[in-house]
Amino acid sequence: MREILIVGGGYAGFYTAWGLEKKLRTGEARVTVVDPRPYMTYQPFLPEVTAGSVEARHAAVSLRRHLRSTRLIAGSVTEIRNADRTVTVRPVSGADYELHYDILVVTAGAVTRTFPIPGLTQQAIGLKHVEEAVAIRDRLMTAFDQAASLPPGAERQKLLTVTFVGGGFSGVEGFGELLSLATAMLKFYPELSIDDLSFHLIEARGRILPEVGDKPGAWVVRSLERRGAHVHLNTQLVSVEDGHVVLSNGEEFDSSLIVWTAGNASNPVVHNHTDLPVDERGLVVVRPDLRVGTDSDPVPDVWAAGDDAAVPDLASPVPGAHTVPNAQHAVRQGRRLAKNIAAALHGGRIRDYRHSSLGVVATLGLGRGIFQYKRIVIKGLPAWLMHRGYHVLAVPSWERKIRVLTVWLTAALFGRDLVSLASVQHPRDAFVRGGDAQRSDESRTGSRTAA
Template structure:
């Protein structure tokens, strides 16, 4: 049997392997997926995870549960040598080793773009994975608990200050959801008031949400500011040392929580450690049918899709356009890649990837949203309902759909859970503290009752 190696278990990788399992004939090929995480993150749910509207585990789709005939390797591919049909795999435990294949599918995904801003690496947190969304939520809830025990002053203001850097979909949706959660939390804390909340969204360009029109983008800014947020356009973060935020506008303030959502960068492995062709931005060069290479020089037995691939956008009006890195494209590319790969195995011609956008939809907090399809714009509650309806249909597997729906119904009846589990990130602290106290305690002399000896 031929071995098909899928590098990365994100949207494109998961759907490629999932569809291959369903369409491959018995004995036709074996599939291997290499990814450091045992699940696919459904990223559109991350803003609702940090707001407590979706349970964290429900935004993650287990690879082992749904890829039952695929060999799963918990690790990272560190190098691709396609000339020798070999990759280097660094497992979660153990030494790095070579792994051979016949056909490779590169869906490693992009990484968070990092800028050399002092203090960001030490104090900021991203919003690309479930763990990060949970940490953001827990840090906000912990900050409220701590602020409620302090008198008004600088430390209390810092605890109630949140800064988001990046005005794309990830940043705006996360900012809107967290702002909604914070305003709802204040009602549970009589010691605090909404006027003490300080939420900042920093964007280097002159607008947010570049995928929507100017008018809807301006409406989003007004909506966020009406609810107490501050949107800093044409502004850059200069430093964030020890939570002290300095903006290019000259404004400075202390911020307990800093979230970094400035966009994606090329995957370092794809950019630097492969003999497959990449473009000037470090993205994999891919044809319209998702085979690696160009129309004139295709690379045999190599395929690519998702955020780390420069897939030609045949539905775009301008020449040379590539598909934007979002879930809408990655899911569809993964499905088509599986069909095209099987077609080539059976001697048929693959089909080009063409997808006309279905519009963009965003959540801006509980009961607030935005939808745009060409000139049609829907705002507020109807758009928020459209967002939830679309994504509960889009999340893979019926099991996940029902779990998400159950949480939404429970939250509608009883409200969102506001318990912080920050201690989960350091589970041994209480044990170590207790053990240390026991060892430091002075020995107590035990006196035996009369008539007994010890």
């Protein structure tokens, strides 16, 4: 039986494995997915997870629930040696070991790109995984609770100051949703007012949302500023030590919540630990049919897709263009990969990947959004409804669609669920404090008895 090894269980990897389960004959091949997480994160829902509009579990698609005949390994691939058809796997616990394959699929995905900015790794949090989205929401809600018990001043101001770095889709959507959540929470905190909130969006370029046109992007900036946000364009983060934000334009302020969404970087295993061909950005060189290599120098039995692959964009009028790293492409590339691998095994026709954009749509908070398809631009509530409609259709499985719809309908009737569960990040604290208090009481009782 052939061994098909898929490195990474994100969009492209999940849809490749899901498709292969449907197309492979019984006993024809064994599909293995290696990923440290037991689920695929539906990243377009992460901004709504930060706002509590989508439950965290509903943005996570269980691999075991949907990949019934695929072998799943909880671990990370740390090295790919295609010359030996071997990868090194680092499991969640235990020693590293090797796996051999006949067919390799590289869908490791990208990682968050960071820079050597003082204090960044100590203070900031990303927005690429469910855990991060939940932590951002809980930190904001905890900050509200703490600020409400403080008098006006520097400490209270810092707690209610939120900073997002990066004006791409992830940053703008997360920023807009969190601003919407904070504004909605004010009616439950009579001690606080809209003037106490300070939201900052920092972007190094002269515009945000590069996927939309200049005018729609400028409209988004004006929309956020009308809601009280501060948008800093052509501005870089200089330092963030101890939560003190220093910007390249000379502005400084303290912020208790700093979210870094300033782009992606190639996965280290692809960039540094493989003998597969990579380009100057550290992405796997891929042909239009998603096979690794070039037309003149293909790599047999190796395929790649998603954020760590330089996939030619055949639908683009720009010569040499590559597909942008987004969910729209990764999902469709995964489906095409499954069809092409099955075709290669069955002697069928292998087709090139081609997908024309369906447009871009972004949420900017509850009831607010923007959509653009070529010259068609839709703003406000209609765009927000289009955003929700598209993503509830795109999230895998009817089970997930129904769960998400149920949460949305419940929120429409009863409002947001404004409960912080920040304590779950340190579940043993209450247990340890209880034990310490009990020992302290016993010690004092013993001292009085002895006296």
